Amino acid sequence: MNDETHPEKVPLSREALREVNEISLLAGALLMQNGAETARVEETVHRIGTALGANWLDILVSPNAIIVTSSSGDEFRTRLRRVLVLGVNMRVIDEVNSLSRRISAGDVDRHTAKEELTRISHLPAYNRWLIVAMVGLGCAAFSRLFGGDAITFIITFLAASIAMLTRQELSRRAFNPLLITIVTAFVASTVALLMSRLNPVPTATALLSSVLLLIPGVHLINAAQDIIKGHLVTGIVRGFLGAVITACIALGILLAMSLFQQAVL
């Protein structure tokens, strides 16, 4: 850590230090549960805390919790926060990043920072039908990259869109994420299999393109980044999570295939 000590920094009161610790911890937890790698979480927490007046922050990122200790003068405060959901929301990461820039430029005080973080944690996602359509189109574009024709494109679009709808509905009802993955993969491959029965076209492309929306790309890439940067524990856990999700996708496809008696290649 290359932070210079600031002898001119005024020691914070116990109350003020608690607030600084809370704000940094909340920012870190927001980053973590929305798909940031561990190094980014640590850097952002440290930057926000020191910019708000603390002398030093120690951060421990564990796979499902984050602990932050802020020190100032002779005083220090520590708090742990559980992070149970590892999702992906790039807008939150972008907003927390720009908030931390504004804080370190000295434009934002503690009170505003807290309000901003509350606002960020309630940011809306894109319209759900837009997501359904765009994910359908994205997967259909993959079928073209894999060499599919126009009919495959349409089949993939429908299968992936229906799968995305299923996933949204199941997530809203708070089912287990792995179960959601299996069911969604099953729905996608069922639609792809049945529709390609109507049109005698090679099915493999449509089938494997329509389950791509479930690929745990963020987990796998973060796992590699964490391991490269020395955060082995979080890296291994994320990599394992990615592998388990991939196995769930495979299971969903297998169920559909064995149900419809159709092994395709």
Added chain:
Amino acid sequence: MNTPELLGFILNDMLWAGLAALGFAILFNVPARLLPACIVCGMVGHLTRELLVSYAHVSLEAATFAGAIVIGVFGSALAHRLHAPAPIFQIAAAITLVPGAFAYRSMLGFIRVTSMTGVSGNAALEEALIFSIRTAVLLGAIAIGIAVPTLLFRRKTLIQD
């Protein structure tokens, strides 16, 4: 190769790779102002790989690694210009390199192994192993390739932008 054919190849590849990156960027809730950058990253990364495979006859693994490095470099450059974290662009773009077909074939191999009677399934076992190894290597190439610019150019800074 002739020029119009090459141009058609490039445009076709960029169109579909860009659309794929856009779809995943929306899924990951990338803010609207950053979407064009995601599309650009997806296009250049995938195009790099396809050109290397089709015209330079590089192996898929090496070409994917090169594509991932291109995504990493473009992502970092765009992150500086747009004042946003680089992973936002890199992850949606990297999805375009995911070896879906290989993962699928390794799975099919495993199905065949588990539904075998007797022990005469060397071909199925071979297929399952070959394609799962290649899938794992490709995924590793993507992840490490993206990290290359960070590893090379951000050695000392604690604070990232």
